[in-house]
Amino acid sequence: MASQTAFFGLFLYLLLGAHYTGEDYIGSTVQRFFHFDPLLALITIVSARLVYAYFAFALITVAATVLFGRVFCGWVCPLGAVHQFSSFAFKRTKVLKPPREDKASLAPKYYILVIVLVGAVLGLDLAGYLDPLSFLTRSLAVSVLPALAQALAGLSGALYGIGAVGLARSVSQALQNWTINTTFVQGFSVGLLFLGAIGLNARKERFWCRYLCPTGALLGLLSRWNLLKLRIDGEKCIKCGLCTQHCETQAHPYPNETWKSGECVYCMNCASICPTAAIGFPLGARFEKLANVSNVDLSRRKLIVTTLAGLAAAPFFRLTPSRKRASLKLIRPPGSLAEDKFLAKCVKCGQCMRACPTGGLQPVLAEAGPEGIYTPKLVPKIGYCEYYCSLCTQVCPTGAIKKLTVEEKNKVKMGSAWVNKSRCIPYVLGRPCIVCEEHCPVSPKAIKLVEVETKLPDGTVAVQKGPVVDLDLCIGCGICENKCPVMDDPAIFVTSVGETRSPTNRLLLDISAGAADDPYK
Amino acid sequence: MKRRDFMTGVAAAGLALRFGPRPLAAQAASMGPLPALAAVEGESPAAITREAIAVLGGMGKFVAKGDKVVIKPNIGWDRTPEMAACTNPEVVKTLVELVLEAGAKKAVVIDNTTNQAKRCYVRSGIQEAVKQAGGDMLFVDDYRVKKAALKGEWIKEWEILLDVVESDKIINVPIAKHHSLCRLTLGGKNWLGAVGGARNQFHQDLDKAVVDLAAFFKPRLTVLDAYRILVRNGPQGGRVSDTELRKTVVAGTDPVAVDAFGCSLFDLAPRDLPYLALARERGLGEFDLEKVRVEKRKI
Numbered sequence: 001m002a003s004q005t006a007f008f009g010l011f012l013y014l015l016l017g018a019h020y021t022g023e024d025y026i027g028s029t030v031q032r033f034f035h036f037d038p039l040l041a042l043i044t045i046v047s048a049r050l051v052y053a054y055f056a057f058a059l060i061t062v063a064a065t066v067l068f069g070r071v072f073c074g075w076v077c078p079l080g081a082v083h084q085f086s087s088f089a090f091k092r093t094k095v096l097k098p099p100r101e102d103k104a105s106l107a108p109k110y111y112i113l114v115i116v117l118v119g120a121v122l123g124l125d126l127a128g129y130l131d132p133l134s135f136l137t138r139s140l141a142v143s144v145l146p147a148l149a150q151a152l153a154g155l156s157g158a159l160y161g162i163g164a165v166g167l168a169r170s171v172s173q174a175l176q177n178w179t180i181n182t183t184f185v186q187g188f189s190v191g192l193l194f195l196g197a198i199g200l201n202a203r204k205e206r207f208w209c210r211y212l213c214p215t216g217a218l219l220g221l222l223s224r225w226n227l228l229k230l231r232i233d234g235e236k237c238i239k240c241g242l243c244t245q246h247c248e249t250q251a252h253p254y255p256n257e258t259w260k261s262g263e264c265v266y267c268m269n270c271a272s273i274c275p276t277a278a279i280g281f282p283l284g285a286r287f288e289k290l291a292n293v294s295n296v297d298l299s300r301r302k303l304i305v306t307t308l309a310g311l312a313a314a315p316f317f318r319l320t321p322s323r324k325r326a327s328l329k330l331i332r333p334p335g336s337l338a339e340d341k342f343l344a345k346c347v348k349c350g351q352c353m354r355a356c357p358t359g360g361l362q363p364v365l366a367e368a369g370p371e372g373i374y375t376p377k378l379v380p381k382i383g384y385c386e387y388y389c390s391l392c393t394q395v396c397p398t399g400a401i402k403k404l405t406v407e408e409k410n411k412v413k414m415g416s417a418w419v420n421k422s423r424c425i426p427y428v429l430g431r432p433c434i435v436c437e438e439h440c441p442v443s444p445k446a447i448k449l450v451e452v453e454t455k456l457p458d459g460t461v462a463v464q465k466g467p468v469v470d471l472d473l474c475i476g477c478g479i480c481e482n483k484c485p486v487m488d489d490p491a492i493f494v495t496s497v498g499e500t501r502s503p504t505n506r507l508l509l510d511i512s513a514g515a516a517d518d519p520y521k
Numbered sequence: 522m523k524r525r526d527f528m529t530g531v532a533a534a535g536l537a538l539r540f541g542p543r544p545l546a547a548q549a550a551s552m553g554p555l556p557a558l559a560a561v562e563g564e565s566p567a568a569i570t571r572e573a574i575a576v577l578g579g580m581g582k583f584v585a586k587g588d589k590v591v592i593k594p595n596i597g598w599d600r601t602p603e604m605a606a607c608t609n610p611e612v613v614k615t616l617v618e619l620v621l622e623a624g625a626k627k628a629v630v631i632d633n634t635t636n637q638a639k640r641c642y643v644r645s646g647i648q649e650a651v652k653q654a655g656g657d658m659l660f661v662d663d664y665r666v667k668k669a670a671l672k673g674e675w676i677k678e679w680e681i682l683l684d685v686v687e688s689d690k691i692i693n694v695p696i697a698k699h700h701s702l703c704r705l706t707l708g709g710k711n712w713l714g715a716v717g718g719a720r721n722q723f724h725q726d727l728d729k730a731v732v733d734l735a736a737f738f739k740p741r742l743t744v745l746d747a748y749r750i751l752v753r754n755g756p757q758g759g760r761v762s763d764t765e766l767r768k769t770v771v772a773g774t775d776p777v778a779v780d781a782f783g784c785s786l787f788d789l790a791p792r793d794l795p796y797l798a799l800a801r802e803r804g805l806g807e808f809d810l811e812k813v814r815v816e817k818r819k820i
Contacts, residue, residue, distance in 0.1 A: 386640060
């Protein structure tokens with residue numbers, strides 16, 4: 001459908017644009033999509049207990065849904081477009097043969113929604129895992145685009161191999177221009193989940209939209225009053241049942257009374273497949289009972305049980321030491337809020353990881369506890385924080401990473417660097433190095449050189465310049481760790497202690513100065 | 522942008538006043554053997570670059586028609602020109618123009634950067650400058666980095682940028698900066714940007730590495746940008762106060778002599794930089810400036 005293609009194209013264009021384009025400030029990119037998402041708006045506002053003005057855009061989606069049903073799902077949602085296209089492909093190739101009538105329960109997504117809502121009330125932001133925009137952005141940013149970039153790099157190599165130098169060069173130069181990072185620690189798992197979500201369409205058309213999507217569920221609940229209700233012209237209808245068989249989301253158009261406005265995404269399959277053109281969506285105000293919105297018996301009892309289950313499950317998320325003591329290697333992007341607030345806001349979309357020009361921002365697996373899976377952390381060994389860059393702070397859709405100018409960002413400390421004197425070349429081998437010092441971007445440098453005496457194996461003493469860190473100046477950008485010639489376990493490394501965002505993970509105490517320039521206050 | 526516009530304006534004005542460099546080149550040629558080293562001081566980076574090349578006999582002496590010329594500036598850092606961490610974009614631009622004016626088929630500008638490549642290319646101002654002058658700006662391409670026999674005294678083989686060596690002429694365009702291991706980074710150390718691999722391992726014997734690389738690359742011309750030099754916190758600085766304006770360009774065919782002259786800008790003697798002595802021993806050039814024909818000018 002043209003609208004879906006257009007929105008998917010726009011989404012992809014904005015996502016590709018979320019990188020270093022040559023400008024220090026890139027303006028609004030794909031995060032604008034997120035602001036139209038009522039689930040992310042609701043969950044972020046509830047879990048962070050803070051209303052974000054950006055999310056006013058979500059009211060547009062709410063209004064559209066109330067008036068016209070789940071048109072967002074069928075016409076706008078880029079993940080919906082992916083699912084619809086892959087379902088179509090599976091149907092065309094006869095991998096998927098839709099049954100005459102599908103009776104599977106559509107309830108799971110509503111229960112997922114309830115659990116996400118309960119989590120939000122308790123300050124957990126679980127929306128990002130299954131929200132379609134978050135899921136798609138994360139999958140593309142951390143897995144699909146990197147894989148494509150790798151493939152293109154391989155293609156470029158092959159082109160050089162066959163002598164097509166000009167073409168090969170164009171490809172490789174373009175890849176550098178797009179600054180697509182190709183190394184992600186969780187790229188494989190995120191990619192598998194994405195392929196899995198697509199693969200599910202081989203079992204049921206738009207499996208995700210039918211059974212899993214909490215955003216779809218929320219919009220479904222809002223759509224019961226909508227003005228576009230399906231009507232079958234009883235005189236024309238030949239009761240062939242094709243409409244129900246080919247309904248993408250199991251909304252059950254035939255017989256007319258069984259149609260579920262909360263499931264219909266207005267894909268118009270039923271209307272176009274109907275051999276007698278008996279199906280239409282005339283304008284008309286007609287309320288429906290909640291039970292009729294979906295075929296789900298969303299009984300009070302089941303809702304209460306799910307809510308209780310959510311309440312019971314939430315504390316398990318909190319059984320993590322990361323709430324007591326900061327994690328050593330959990331170096332958050334510059335501008336990140338204090339950990340509890342950060343977790344309440346981050347929707348795990350991975351846009352910061354897409355924007356990072358060095359590829360240092362990586363999805364977390366374990367360091368931040370179960371609610372922190374796929375949140376970002378800086379892994380200096382993979383990529384450091386570029387001194388004059390504040391792109392990650394600009395693309396964050398929820399403000400989990402506060403928007404900072406480059407000047408503001410340069411005052412933020414992400415962590416502190418430490419010299420491992422039992423691995424550092426001058427200290428251990430008695431040979432010159434100074435690589436960390438020359439890369440230190442702050443002026444005056446946070447890494448100073450002092451004369452170091454080293455006893456060599458033959459008993460002689462070597463004197464070389466060895467690095468010492470001035471923690472007052474160090475911002476924890478990690479370029480020293482990244483460039484250290486000791487490849488496996490760098491002899492200078494960054495840990496999170498001293499990070500500006502944390503009131504407890506502190507090291508240098510300047511009590512007399514008071515709380516001076518905390519950029520988040 | 523404003524700054525660049527200003528500099529372009531100054532450059533144009535300077536050129537107009539001097540009726541272009543060609544008469545000068547002819548004048549220099551008529552006065553006997555050409556100098557091996559030209560040090561020109563002046564307000565406009567473009568004008569002093571043009572003048573320095575003219576003193577050496579003009580670009581036509583170094584570049585033949587149809588040549589593919591590689592210009593290797595220092596674009597190592599994500600720093601704007603006033604930080605003096607990367608070569609002055611106007612100097613690079615002028616060289617691209619001169620090379621193309623001399624009939625070269627292509628002028629390629631490339632550097633293996635330390636910070637993220639695109640950021641360095643853009644924020645140094647060099648990408649835009651090269652584009653304006655009609656040159657080709659290339660990112661380092663993994664498939665164009667190959668291990669080659671360097672046949673150095675220390676480094677026998679290393680990964681090098683094919684785009685640098687597969688050219689007819691190489692022009693080295695370093696910037697003069699402080700460095701805490703070499704003391705200064707000038708033309709010699711600039712070659713670290715023409716190689717790939719784990720170049721941070723060179724630091725364990727950087728002087729030898731620099732000489733091995735300098736012996737391998739053999740530039741036709743070395744143009745040292747000392748318009749604004751970095752006097753502390755090298756090699757990337759970070760504050761304008763780390764820099765000093767010297768408004769000088771030093772050009773020469775002898776890379777060792779150019780670097781030796783560079784020392785004088787920091788009140789150092791060539792002997793203070795151990796790699797210069799090593800380079801002279803290897804026959805790469807002369808660091809005793811008494812023995813080199815130096816032409817100094819002020820415009």
